[in-house]
Amino acid sequence: MKVGFVYDPIYLKHDTGQHVENAGRLEAIISHLEQTQLKQQLIPIKPRAASIEEISQVHHKQYISRIQDAAQRGGGWLDADTVMSPDSYEAAVYAAGGVIGATETVMNGEIDSAFALVRPPGHHATDQRAMGFCLFNNVAIATKYALNKYKLDRIAIIDFDVHHGNATHDTFYDDPQVLYISTHQYPFYPGTGRAEQTGSGTAEGTTVNIPLPAGCGDTEYLQVFEQIIAPATKRFKPEFILVSAGYDPHWADGIALMQVTTTGFGRMVKIIKGLADELCHGRLVFTLEGGYNPIALATSVKATFDVLLGNTDIEDPLGQPPRRFEPPSISSLIKSIKEIHLLP
Ligand SMILES: [Zn+2]
DSSP states (O other), rough: EEEEEOOOOOGGGEEEEEESTTTHHHHHHHHHHHHTTTTGEEEOOOOOOHHHHHHHEEETTHHHHHHHHHHHHTTSSSSSSOEEETHHHHHHHHHHHHHHHHHHHHTTTTSSSEEOOSOOTTTTTTTTTTOOOOOSHHHHHHHHHHHHHHHHHHHEEEEOOOOOOHHHHHHHTTTTEEEEEEEESOOOOOOOOTTTTOOOOOGTTTTEEEETTTBBBBBHHHHHHIIIIHHHHHOOOOOOOEEEOOTTTTTTTTTTTOOOOOHHHHHHHHHHHHHHHHSSEEEEEEEEOOOOOOOHHHHHHHHHHHHHHHHOOOOOOOOTTTTOOOOOHHHHHHHHHHTTTOOO
């Protein structure tokens, strides 16, 4: 398997200071990939800057200018959670361009799959508002790019970050060409993502929200992947799959209350890879969203690469949650979501 990765030091120059979403996240990933000698099994993809035209498929041009101006003025806080530095605009433009580059390389057939290791993350940034550590919605911009450039009819976005990707949800809510599936802790930040929201007009059924109670671990996530995500994706028959990969459902991540393990992420990725192999010639691109415990993040990203490469050995140095509390039962939730979406 030829697996690519996007990375560039520009992503470290989005300087957020003591913020939980900081450059140390990517540094932890890269150094772990180097130490474990996994990096040499991957094909590097140099990111380019996304053009204003490309970004404006998702964001208002005035908003793009506002972010550029804010960087030129030295940065600062855009909302209670989201901060910029002088280089943040450039980093954000290259983050969007990085996911586009990964998409191009996969769609051109040069590689089988890719992971864009970018920051700032994207799935909370709306058409005209930065929020939740995000400036531009990288996955949405790459989706629009792929639809236009390659004249695709159907793209699936699977978002397993612990937070609901409100902005990706809104961008494609009335777009029948894009299936958006999100697993997220609920109720939780940003407050959106009810199961009853399923898309509008001709896009009815192409939004699949899976709001999960706190405490879900590998067993619950795998049930959701097998019983909802896999059949919904198979029914949609995407020609390309993008993944908003957030590793903040890990039990060691302090931002939320899920109990997924590094091994669990590997199993989820294996299901996604199986769907891509079955439905779209393996065409699959991951992009980094959240994940705030450096060890959990680095080992889980490595597990993701191992699965994409076809390596069977998944290293999980953190293991199972130490004080495992009883996970919630989600069988009635799964049943009701299957009913909402008329899944078998
Ligand atoms: Zn998140």
